[in-house]
Amino acid sequence: MTIYIIFLVALCNVTCLRASRVIVSLFALDLGAQQFWVGVLIAMYALFPALLALYAGKLSDRLGPRLPMLVGSIGLIAGLLLPPVFPVLPALFMSAALFGLSYVFYHVSVQSLLGAISKGESRTRNFSNYSLMIAVGGFIGPLFAGFSIDHFGYRLTYLALAAVAIVPVLTQIFSKNLKDASRKEPQPEPQLSQFADAQSLLANAALRRTMITSGMVLTGTDLFQFYMPIYGHSIGLSASAIGFVLSMVAAAAFVVRIVMPALIRKTSEVALLTYSLFLGGATYLVFPMLKDATLLALAGFMLGLALGCGQPLSMMLTYAHSPQGRSGEALGLRLTINNFTHIAVPVVFGSIGSVFGVAPVFWVNALMLAGGGVLNRGGRA
Numbered sequence: 001m002t003i004y005i006i007f008l009v010a011l012c013n014v015t016c017l018r019a020s021r022v023i024v025s026l027f028a029l030d031l032g033a034q035q036f037w038v039g040v041l042i043a044m045y046a047l048f049p050a051l052l053a054l055y056a057g058k059l060s061d062r063l064g065p066r067l068p069m070l071v072g073s074i075g076l077i078a079g080l081l082l083p084p085v086f087p088v089l090p091a092l093f094m095s096a097a098l099f100g101l102s103y104v105f106y107h108v109s110v111q112s113l114l115g116a117i118s119k120g121e122s123r124t125r126n127f128s129n130y131s132l133m134i135a136v137g138g139f140i141g142p143l144f145a146g147f148s149i150d151h152f153g154y155r156l157t158y159l160a161l162a163a164v165a166i167v168p169v170l171t172q173i174f175s176k177n178l179k180d181a182s183r184k185e186p187q188p189e190p191q192l193s194q195f196a197d198a199q200s201l202l203a204n205a206a207l208r209r210t211m212i213t214s215g216m217v218l219t220g221t222d223l224f225q226f227y228m229p230i231y232g233h234s235i236g237l238s239a240s241a242i243g244f245v246l247s248m249v250a251a252a253a254f255v256v257r258i259v260m261p262a263l264i265r266k267t268s269e270v271a272l273l274t275y276s277l278f279l280g281g282a283t284y285l286v287f288p289m290l291k292d293a294t295l296l297a298l299a300g301f302m303l304g305l306a307l308g309c310g311q312p313l314s315m316m317l318t319y320a321h322s323p324q325g326r327s328g329e330a331l332g333l334r335l336t337i338n339n340f341t342h343i344a345v346p347v348v349f350g351s352i353g354s355v356f357g358v359a360p361v362f363w364v365n366a367l368m369l370a371g372g373g374v375l376n377r378g379g380r381a
Contacts, residue, residue, distance in 0.1 A: 002117055003114075003117065003129075005175050006113065006114060006130065007129065007130065007133045008167070008171060009110070009168040009172060010110060010130060010133045010134065010137070011136055011137050012164055013073060013103070013106060013137070013165070014133070014134050014137030014141065015140045015141040015144070016076055016080060016141065016165045017076070017099065017141065018137060018138045018142055018225075019140075019141035019142060019145040019157075019161055020080065020096075020099060020141075020158075021225060022141070022146065022242070022246060023145050023149065023157055023158065023161075024042070024095065024096055025038055025041070025229040025230065026233065026239055027083065027154045028041055028089060029229075029230070030154070031092075035230055038230060039226065041093060041096055042096070044096035044100060045097075045103075046340070048100045049336070050340045051336075052101070053104050053108060053333070056068060056108045056109070057108045057330070060105075060112045060113075065112050065113035065116075066109075066113075066172065068105040068106065068108070068109040069105070069109045069172060070169065070172045070173065071102070071105055072102045072104070072105035072106025072109070073102070073168045073172060074102070074169055075099075075102025076102050076106070076165045077166060078098055079099040079102060080095070080099075080158050080162040080165055081159075081162050082094055082095040083158050084154075084155035084156075084159050087154070087155060114127065115127075127312050127315055128257060130312070131257050131260075131315070132254055132257050134253075135253040135254035136250070136254060137250075139247045139250035139254065141247075142242075142244075143244060143246075144160075145157060145243050146239040146240040146241070146242055146243020146244065147239075149240075150239050150240045201322075201323070201330055201333050207330065210318050210334070211314075211333070211334055211337050212372075212375070213273055213310070213372065214310070214314035214334055214337065215337050215340075216368070216375075217273070217280075217307050217311060217314065218310075219368060219372075220280045220307050221249075221307050221310075221311075223284075223361070223362075223365050224246075225246065225249075228242060228296075229246075232245065237296075245293065245296045248297045248298075248300035248301040248304060249300045249301070249304035249308075251304065252300070252301040252305040252308055253304045253309075255304075255308075256304070256308040256309050257308055257312060260272075260309045260313075270377075272309055273310060273313060274373050274377045275373075276307055276309055276310055277307075277369045277370070277372045278369070279302070279306035280306035280366075281365075281367070281370035281373065282366070283302045283306060283366075284303075284362045284365050284369065285362070285363065285366045286299065287362045288359040288363070314334065315334075318334045
C-alpha cells in the first residue's frame, strides 16, 4: 500500500510543479518581464535545491523521509498561494524560490523512501513506475495550466493548483503506511563538511559518471521546459497550444518508460542513455525551424522519447552506487548537481537568446547533448 501512496503524492506534487513553471513564465511575460528576467525567475526554482539538496539528503537519512516530505508538500501550497494574493513580479520570484526550497526536501526524501522499501528486482520496477507518475504529472500540469490560463486567468489557475496540492498533505498526515522505520540507518562515519561529503561520494567513478549523465539529460529537458513558453509566445501561440506542446514531452516520456525495462534487457543502461542523448541532440537541431503547433508537438514528443528514460535511470543508478547508509545523501548530491544545471540553463540560454535569437539556443544544446552521448559511450567520468 505504501508504494501507491507514494505514487499519489508524487503525481499531485509534480503536477503542481510542472504547471507552476508554465504559469510563472507566461505570467511574468504578461507583466512585462524581459526574456533574461524570465530566465532568472525560472532559475529561482533551483537556487535553494542547489544549495540545500545534499543537506536535505542527510536530513532524510537521519530523521527518516516522512517529516521532510510533509513539510515540503506544505511549502508547495504556500508557493502557489503567493502570486494570486500578490499578482506582481516580486511575488513571482518569491513563489519560485519557495517552491524550490520546499520541493527539495520532498523530492530527495521520497526517492530515498522509494529505494528503502524496494528490494531486489522490485527496485527497478518501483523506480520505473515512479517515473511514470512523474511523466503523468508532467503531462497533466502544463496542459491544465495552459487551458486554465486561457479560460480562467492566472490567479484562479494558481488557486486551483493549491487545492490539488492539499491532497498530498492530507494523505501524508493521515496515512499509517508512511513510517520512518523504512529508512536506512547511516553507518557511523567521521563528521565531514558538506564539501568533503560531496568529494567522498564523487570519488566513486560509477557514481560520478551517473551524476554527469544526469546533468546532461536534465540540460536537454530543462531548456525545453524553460524556452518553449518563450518561443511559443514569440511566434504567437496561445497558452493552450504551449501547454499542449509541453505535455507531449511528458506523454512520450510515459511511453518510453513503460518499455524501458525491456529496452534495458536488450541493451544496457549506458547504451540506452547514449542513444537518448544523440536523439535529443538531433531533435534540437530541427526545432527552431518549426512554427506550426502540430509540428512543434511532434518535436516535443520526439524529445520526450529521447530523454524520458534519463531521469529514472540516473535515480536507479545513483541509489545502486551509493555507499551503505548514504543513499539519501547521494540522491541529494545528484539533485544538487541537477539544480546547478537548473540555474545555469535558463540564465545562460536566456542571455544567448536575448542577444543571438532562438536558433543558436537550440543548436548549442544540440551540441551539448551530442557531446554527452560521446562521453557516455566512451565510459569516461
